[in-house]
Amino acid sequence: MVNSMSIDQLAGSAISIKGLSKWYGDFKVLEAIDLNIDNGEKVVICGPSGSGKSTLIRCVNGLEEHQEGQIEVEGKVLEKDIKSISKVRAEVGMVFQHFNLFPHLSILDNCTLAPLTLRNVSRQEAEETAMHFLEKVKIPDQAHKFPSQLSGGQQQRVAIARSLCMKPKIMLFDEPTSALDPEMIKEVLDTMVELAEEGMTMICVTHEMGFAREVADRVIFMDSGKVVEMNTPENFFSNPEHPRTKLFLSQILDH
Amino acid sequence: MDYQFSFPYIWGATPDLLDGLWITLIVSLLSIIFSVIIGVVCASLRVFHVPVLSSVAAGYVHFIRSTPLLVQIFFIFYGLASLGFGLSGFWSGVLALSLWGGAYNTENIRGGLSAVDKGLKEAAYSLGLRPIHYLRLVALPIGLRVCIPALLNTAVSVLKNSSYLQAIGVAELTFVAMDRVAMDFRTLEMFLAIGLIYLVIVLLLSTAVRRLETFLKAPFNTA
Ligand SMILES: Nc1ncnc2c1ncn2[C@@H]1O[C@H](COP(=O)(O)OP(=O)(O)O)[C@@H](O)[C@H]1O
Ligand SMILES: [Mg+2]
Numbered sequence: 001m002v003n004s005m006s007i008d009q010l011a012g013s014a015i016s017i018k019g020l021s022k023w024y025g026d027f028k029v030l031e032a033i034d035l036n037i038d039n040g041e042k043v044v045i046c047g048p049s050g051s052g053k054s055t056l057i058r059c060v061n062g063l064e065e066h067q068e069g070q071i072e073v074e075g076k077v078l079e080k081d082i083k084s085i086s087k088v089r090a091e092v093g094m095v096f097q098h099f100n101l102f103p104h105l106s107i108l109d110n111c112t113l114a115p116l117t118l119r120n121v122s123r124q125e126a127e128e129t130a131m132h133f134l135e136k137v138k139i140p141d142q143a144h145k146f147p148s149q150l151s152g153g154q155q156q157r158v159a160i161a162r163s164l165c166m167k168p169k170i171m172l173f174d175e176p177t178s179a180l181d182p183e184m185i186k187e188v189l190d191t192m193v194e195l196a197e198e199g200m201t202m203i204c205v206t207h208e209m210g211f212a213r214e215v216a217d218r219v220i221f222m223d224s225g226k227v228v229e230m231n232t233p234e235n236f237f238s239n240p241e242h243p244r245t246k247l248f249l250s251q252i253l254d255h
Numbered sequence: 256m257d258y259q260f261s262f263p264y265i266w267g268a269t270p271d272l273l274d275g276l277w278i279t280l281i282v283s284l285l286s287i288i289f290s291v292i293i294g295v296v297c298a299s300l301r302v303f304h305v306p307v308l309s310s311v312a313a314g315y316v317h318f319i320r321s322t323p324l325l326v327q328i329f330f331i332f333y334g335l336a337s338l339g340f341g342l343s344g345f346w347s348g349v350l351a352l353s354l355w356g357g358a359y360n361t362e363n364i365r366g367g368l369s370a371v372d373k374g375l376k377e378a379a380y381s382l383g384l385r386p387i388h389y390l391r392l393v394a395l396p397i398g399l400r401v402c403i404p405a406l407l408n409t410a411v412s413v414l415k416n417s418s419y420l421q422a423i424g425v426a427e428l429t430f431v432a433m434d435r436v437a438m439d440f441r442t443l444e445m446f447l448a449i450g451l452i453y454l455v456i457v458l459l460l461s462t463a464v465r466r467l468e469t470f471l472k473a474p475f476n477t478a
Contacts, residue, residue: 061381082385090383100378104396113392114382159378166382 012075014039014170014201015060020069022055029055030066031225039169042202044212044233047222048248053205056222057172060203061085061092074169090118093163093171097179099155101147101162107134108143111162118166126165133161137191153184157191164195171195173204207252213237221245264441265448275431276452282348282427283414289353290413291406294360295399299390301361302368312361319358325419327351332423348420348427356413363409367402368394400471407464411457418453428452 013036020033029052037043045053058064060071062078062085071078073088102110111130115121121129134140137157139150147155156176163171173192177185189211196202196215206212212219212233219236221229221244229236229245240246297312299305319327331354332347342350371394379389399406421430432445 063377063380086380086383086385089381092381094378094381096374096378098374100372100374102375102378102393102397104393104400114379114384117388117392118383163382172381 012039013037013072014041014074015203016070016072017060018070020056020059020066020071022059022064022066022068029225030059033069033227035220035227037201037203039201040199041217042196042200042204042215043218043220044216045203045205045220045222046207046209046212046248046252047220047228051222052225053222054174055225057094057174057203057205060170060172061089061094063094090114090166091169093160093166093168095156095159095163095171095173095176097175099147099152099159099179101155101158103147106144106146107139107150107158110147110158111165114162115165129165130161133164134158136164136194137161138187151184152180153187156180156184156188160188160191160195170201170203173202173206175205175207177206177208209237209253221248223248258443260443261441262444264439264444268435268441268445268448271431271435272428272448272452275426275428275449276456278345278425279414279417279427279429280456282345282352282420282425283417285349286352286356286413286417287410289349290356290360290409293353293357294364294406295395297357297361298364298368299395301365302394303386303390315354316358316361319355324351324355324416325422327355328419328423344420344423344425347423348417348425352413352417352420355416356409359409359412360406363402363405364398366405367398367400369398370401371397400468403464403468403471407461410464411460414457414460415453 015035015037017033017035020030020035021028022030033056045056047053055064059066060073060078065080074091076084076088078085078088101107102113105113108127108130111134112123112126115126115129116123119126131140131143134143137160139154139157139161142150142154142158147158150158160171160176176192177188180188185208189208192202192204192211193215202215204211204216216233218230219233220227221236221240221242223244229240229242231241236245237249240249297315300308300312303309328348328351331342331351332344335342335347375393375397376389379393380386384392417427418429420427421433424430426434428449432449436442436445
């Protein structure tokens with residue numbers, strides 16, 4: 001019984017999105033999105049600006065409400081009440097373009113805030129966990145500094161560590177390297193690659209196509225609120241089916 | 256006009272003035288503390304658009320800001336008494352000043368809270384923190400720091416406005432001065448004396464708050 005459950009769990013979907021539609025007023029941002037993401041799967045989402053990529057992943061952890069369709073995360077249907085949304089959110093880490101570290105707290109306190117508030121752990125345990133993940137993202141020596149004292153790349157790695165401290169099963173990334181100076185992009189991508197290799201379920205909105213080739217199981221192309229194309233990285237890059245995908249790829253690969 | 260200014264008179268009045276100063280300080284301190292608490296609560300209700308309560312808070316702020324403080328003081332001291340909820344002059348004064356300062360602090364703190372980067376709320380929520388956690392652990396610590404100068408302004412006004420309480424017989428500094436003036440007609444001496452005392456406590460309060468502000472801002476500045 002226990003065995004079959006854990007096998008179900010392994011084989012089952014981490015995220016299951018059915019018929020998801022969302023409007024801002026009259027404007028339809030997402031149109032009938034269907035998407036299943038298995039445990040341990042890595043999905044890269046790309047597409048032109050304004051196509052709904054951020055909105056889609058923000059629906060997954062309830063940062064945005066949707067009007068139609070159903071989202072299941074780790075087998076739990078995303079409801080509207082704040083308690084159940086908060087529970088889902090604690091299982092789903094999210095990393096933002098602009099890091100969003102808490103500026104009044106040290107790096108260490110940034111990492112222990114949520115676990116100390118939501119999990120039944122002692123300060124010592126929380127700090128040990130935090131140091132473990134700060135070592136993983138290779139900045140344990142910055143633990144007592146404040147966010148403003150760190151470079152963008154370091155701040156983004158702290159943001160990743162801060163999410164990991166909640167031991168999430170899924171990580172969402174919304175253009176995590178778009179706000180970074182070129183020389184800092186690699187350190188963040190390396191951290192993400194490492195995370196991927198450890199089997200984390202990941203959805204990354206990014207235009208880093210090298211990253212997509214290296215770690216993605218599937219690449220999704222979105223345009224005007226729709227999933228236009230979904231394919232393995234090999235097929236996606238070498239043999240895109242949709243004309244709009246071709247156009248998009250030619251634009252971003254030229255630059 | 257052969258008014259003879261008398262320093263010895265002020266000296267002689269010092270014990271009375273100190274009694275008055277003590278009441279002024281106690282009333283002001285309590286009112287400032289309560290006004291900050293009221294401000295935090297009402298600003299939070301406003302910022303999180305809590306149904307009904309947000310409108311109640313807005314109405315309260317509007318009412319306080321659109322009526323004279325003296326009327327509010329009389330309303331609380333005489334009005335409540337006639338409804339059977341009579342409070343002493345001291346507590347009527349504390350209540351009136353707290354509500355008055357609280358309205359201004361609601362606006363001050365609302366400003367501070369709306370200055371907090373929206374991304375921090377999303378980060379907090381996506382870690383699983385609930386709105387109340389976000390408010391307590393992120394928004395207030397940041398927002399309150401931002402609005403310290405505005406809070407100081409209101410605190411200074413509360414302190415100065417405590418002199419209105421002489422109208423309901425609270426024996427604070429101004430009341431003491433008026434009382435002596437009525438007996439001895441030493442107007443210049445007494446009003447100069449209390450003017451200087453108000454000036455000094457306002458300066459001390461401002462300095463203390465500026466120190467606090469620098470201290471609290473330190474982590475942000477060490478870039
Ligand atoms: N809060 C909002 N209110 C109204 N329109 C919005 C809001 N957020 C995003 N949009 C619109 O929704 C569309 C999709 O936005 P977004 O998901 O951020 O796109 P992407 O991340 O692909 O650039 C855009 O046209 C954007 O202008
Ligand atoms: Mg976006």
